[in-house]
Amino acid sequence: MEKYMMALDQGTTSSRCILFDRKGNICSVAQKEFEQHYPKPGWVEHDPMEIWASQVSVLSEAMNKIAALPEQIHAIGITNQRETTIIWDKKTGRPIYPAIVWQCRRTSERIDRLRADGMTQKVREKTGLVPDAYFSATKIEWILDQVPGARKRAQEGELLFGTVDCWLVWKLTGGAVHATDYTNASRTMLFNIHTLEWDKELLEYFNIPQSMLPKVLPSSCIYGKTDPEVTGGAIPIAGIAGDQQAALFGQCCFEPGDVKNTYGTGCFLLMNTGSEPVSSDHGLVTTIAAGSPGEVQYALEGSVFVAGATIQWLRDELWMIRNASETESLCQSVEDTAGSYLVPAFTGLGAPYWNQYARGTFVGLTRGVSRAHFVRAAVESLAYQVHDVLEAMEQDSGYTIEILKADGGASANNFLLQFQADILDAQVDRPGCIETTALGAAYLAGLATGYWKDKEEIRANWQLQRSFIPSIGETKRKQKLKGWKKAIRCALFWANDEEE
Numbered sequence: 210m211e212k213y214m215m216a217l218d219q220g221t222t223s224s225r226c227i228l229f230d231r232k233g234n235i236c237s238v239a240q241k242e243f244e245q246h247y248p249k250p251g252w253v254e255h256d257p258m259e260i261w262a263s264q265v266s267v268l269s270e271a272m273n274k275i276a277a278l279p280e281q282i283h284a285i286g287i288t289n290q291r292e293t294t295i296i297w298d299k300k301t302g303r304p305i306y307p308a309i310v311w312q313c314r315r316t317s318e319r320i321d322r323l324r325a326d327g328m329t330q331k332v333r334e335k336t337g338l339v340p341d342a343y344f345s346a347t348k349i350e351w352i353l354d355q356v357p358g359a360r361k362r363a364q365e366g367e368l369l370f371g372t373v374d375c376w377l378v379w380k381l382t383g384g385a386v387h388a389t390d391y392t393n394a395s396r397t398m399l400f401n402i403h404t405l406e407w408d409k410e411l412l413e414y415f416n417i418p419q420s421m422l423p424k425v426l427p428s429s430c431i432y433g434k435t436d437p438e439v440t441g442g443a444i445p446i447a448g449i450a451g452d453q454q455a456a457l458f459g460q461c462c463f464e465p466g467d468v469k470n471t472y473g474t475g476c477f478l479l480m481n482t483g484s485e486p487v488s489s490d491h492g493l494v495t496t497i498a499a500g501s502p503g504e505v506q507y508a509l510e511g512s513v514f515v516a517g518a519t520i521q522w523l524r525d526e527l528w529m530i531r532n533a534s535e536t537e538s539l540c541q542s543v544e545d546t547a548g549s550y551l552v553p554a555f556t557g558l559g560a561p562y563w564n565q566y567a568r569g570t571f572v573g574l575t576r577g578v579s580r581a582h583f584v585r586a587a588v589e590s591l592a593y594q595v596h597d598v599l600e601a602m603e604q605d606s607g608y609t610i611e612i613l614k615a616d617g618g619a620s621a622n623n624f625l626l627q628f629q630a631d632i633l634d635a636q637v638d639r640p641g642c643i644e645t646t647a648l649g650a651a652y653l654a655g656l657a658t659g660y661w662k663d664k665e666e667i668r669a670n671w672q673l674q675r676s677f678i679p680s681i682g683e684t685k686r687k688q689k690l691k692g693w694k695k696a697i698r699c700a701l702f703w704a705n706d707e708e709e
């Protein structure tokens with residue numbers, strides 16, 4: 210009887226379930242988009258029950274598509290949008306507030322206060338992170354402050370916190386397991402990445418009771434078994450990793466210096482730095498990477514908040530395109546952007562700028578700018594943002610990045626990857642399977658349960674689909690980048706009335 214490895218990939222805009230075989234081939238896939246809520250400018254929320262319902266529905270759909278039985282699922286690996294914060298009642302299992310999504314800016318001013326309190330350096334040293342509303346800590350604090358009675362209930366042990374992986378594990382195990390993994394914990398701004406423990410001083414600073422936090426385990430280990438009521442049989446949950454660390458693993462970036470970039474809702478460039486954390490002087494964060502059983506590895510990360518989301522915006526708000534893939538031929542239909550640049554700083558700018566008050570801008574407009582030029586400027590903005598992060602990464606790590614491994618939904622766009630190679634002056638490689646996030650989660654679960662023997666067996670599955678080789682001269686490249694840097698300067702501090 211054929212056995213499969215199941216990956217549950219709970220992303221920002223959709224929930225996916227993929228069944229893989231031993232070669233890493235996709236045998237079945239099901240995907241469901243869910244609703245994004247924007248209750249106020251800069252706020253982003255999800256309904257945790259909708260996340261759960263969509264995840265369970267794709268789980269069944271993926272199995273039904275190939276008539277797979279529960280006993281054919283060797284194990285489950287979970288990967289997820291990171292930082293997104295859910296707090297629920299331990300007894301009823303009901304969330305006490307919507308999920309506050311990683312993109313949400315509601316706690317920006319709280320971060321200003323944290324900086325004024327002189328906490329920046331401490332946070333950096335302990336957690337590896339640049340203080341920002343992006344991470345979970347201020348989101349948890351906000352819910353405990355704003356939901357009537359929440360802090361008291363948390364102190365009395367009635368409430369639980371979890372990132373999305375933890376929420377799914379809790380639901381999948383029928384409330385038996387409250388746990389997360391090192392990679393997700395390292396995104397909360399409450400976890401000490403050196404001691405691998407929740408940090409008491411930070412918990413005290415944010416007034417968050419430790420009793421509401423999950424147990425933290427390695428990414429590749431058995432967390433528990435699913436409730437047969439939910440999955441039709443008890444299946445081991447044997448891997449968890451935040452989606453970007455899962456993609457790093459799925460791309461087989463096992464050695465120090467290996468780099469991948471995922472082009473999804475945002476763009477996330479990660480470099481494996483091995484068993485020692487490397488700290489950044491150029492606006493990157495230090496984070497925990499997913500390791501095979503028994504090892505802890507670190508990564509440097511540059512997070513770009515808005516990437517593929519720009520393409521969705523063109524489709525849903527501006528009605529410039531009907532679907533994302535249309536952008537490729539539109540971009541190719543014009544020579545360039547006619548001198549225009551789009552900076553999609555819709556929720557501020559992440560790495561390497563970390564400017565909470567930056568906002569989107571479109572500059573260089575002339576009467577000759579057409580829809581195709583606009584769309585091309587939008588697609589090019591993904592590549593420029595990745596360029597800025599990669600430049601910082603080379604400075605921090607001391608490595609020259611000659612090959613960038615690409616994945617994620619928008620990496621299907623050939624124009625984008627060619628432009629990326631041009632603007633980086635580096636080769637960009639796209640693997641046969643761009644679902645590397647899900648694949649990484651499957652690998653982690655498979656290594657913990659013996660479905661795959663070791664990393665070497667996994668590495669043999671990685672296949673190149675296409676390489677993109679730089680094709681523009683240095684003068685043109687520098688000229689384009691100069692325009693981009695000017696555009697960035699226009700976007701910085703836009704939403705902060707006190708800054709000039």
Ligand SMILES: Nc1ncnc2c1ncn2[C@@H]1O[C@H](COP(=O)(O)OP(=O)(O)O)[C@@H](O)[C@H]1O
Pocket residue numbers: 220221222223472473474475516517518519520521533534535536537617618619620621622
């Ligand atoms: N051919 C394409 N060209 C440009 N962008 C694309 C293309 N296909 C998908 N996208 C963008 O990629 C994103 C979806 O990628 P995915 O990896 O599924 O994201 P996530 O995991 O963040 O939900 C969407 O924002 C979509 O607009």
Ligand SMILES: O=P(O)(O)OC[C@H](O)CO
Pocket residue numbers: 219220221222289290291292311451452453473474475512
């Ligand atoms: O869901 P994605 O792929 O946009 O990833 C979101 C990141 O994990 C946020 O840190």
